[in-house]
Amino acid sequence: MEEQVIEHIKCLIIGSGPAGYTAAIYAARADLKPVMYTGFVPGGQLTQTTDVDNFPGYPDGIMGPVMMEDFRKQAERFGTEIRFGYATSVDFTGPKHSVTIDEVKQITADTVIIATGATAKWLGLESEQKYNGFGVSACAVCDGFFFKGQDVAIVGAGDTAAEEATYLAKLANKVHMLVRRDEFRASKAMQNRVLNTPNIVIHYNTEALEVLGDDQAVNGLRVVNNKTNDESTLDITGFFVAIGHKPNTEIFQGWLDLDDNGYIITKADSTQTNIKGIFAAGDVQDHIYRQAVTAAGSGCMAALEAERYLAAKEGDETFIEEDLYIATPNRSKV
Structure with a gap:
């Protein structure tokens, strides 16, 4: 050979x-x-x-x-x-x-x-990948500027999610923060930053079900409360995934x-x-x-x-x- x-x-x-x-x-x-x-x-x-x-x-x-x-x-x-x-x-x-x-x-x-x-770790939603780059992002520092004055959502409960949520809050009109459990995983210092930021709305026990859009851009997010199974829709134009x-x-x-x-x-x-x-x-x-x-x-x-x-x-x-x-x-x- x-x-x-x-x-x-x-x-x-x-x-x-x-x-x-x-x-x-x-x-x-x-x-x-x-x-x-x-x-x-x-x-x-x-x-x-x-x-x-x-x-x-x-x-x-x-x-x-x-x-x-x-x-x-x-x-x-x-x-x-x-x-x-x-x-x-x-x-x-x-x-x-x-x-x-x-x-x-x-x-x-x-x-x-x-x-x-x-x-980037993703949630695994088909709609998440469909709108990736068209309203869905895994980097608030990279893409937050494009949502200045708009309502956005972010999913995550750790330090990274808390940091990115407060960063987005400086640019966006309102930041919906989805936390899967009834508490944060972030450090106390980071939790306090989030809790003391008035335009961050925290949704505990909440998970994303589907990113909604018009095939060109994001215009909403369907979520569920995993305690009550109640579904609702958030009117947003940007969805950030911060789960690591x-x-x-x-x-x-x-x-x-x-x-x-x-x-x-x-x-x-x-x-x-x-x-x-x-x-x-x-x-x-x-x-x-x-x-x-x-x-x-x-x-x-x-x-x-x-x-x-x-x-x-x-x-x-x-x-x-x-x-x-x-x-x-x-x-x-x-």
Whole structure:
């Protein structure tokens, strides 16, 4: 049987979106010859949004998919090789990091920049997906501005939901907050902020049943009280889902340090993970800001750190193998 030839890459970028594409731009300009695998959704979450009004450089706003196409063209202009495919497994036990693509192609890389992002959790309503980007959103900071002076609803009971509800209250006329149980899960401080905001109306024991609309935009929300089974309709034009995000880190479990929610832990003021030569940028390691501009900034950081890591590794003969990586995966070998 002919031996499989394993491709080797100096800088591998897993995932696209603002973090991945910005990392690619900087890595390509540094002559790291980056190769990017886009993942299932080339361009990431922004390809599923409509207007982006808060990214610098677009004074009139821009459609999310168009913006990501601009990012892609700029990355390719400097020599990034962009491939469609997704990473299905990794092996970080050696100084050359091994990644399997689409379950069949094995490659190795001197440096890996992880920009796989995070996926918003949804309620699972068909109507929720129908109006996603047309009145339904999972990011109040991103889209709240479009509902200035209007009535909106938000679902969630944790700190994120409380924070986004108070943010929306500064813009919207009224914010209906749907809490599934008879109490919040948010911290007392966040609860107090919500309770002391006069234009937030809290609906306890309430769940969303259907987002209503005219096939073009949202104009209502059908809800049910899960204690009495009474149904009612809220007159709203925007519906925000704030029940959390899930970082796309499944294949890195056991290799990289993750927090309790699955986000990759990076060193302070850095994108460096617990394994040398492995960097994480964007929403995959950021559970606080989750903005395109902060993701792009961390993508820049990751590429600069990858460049410096390779320069040090190639230029300092005092490096020994143990200094180049930390190979302590938390998984048993069978």
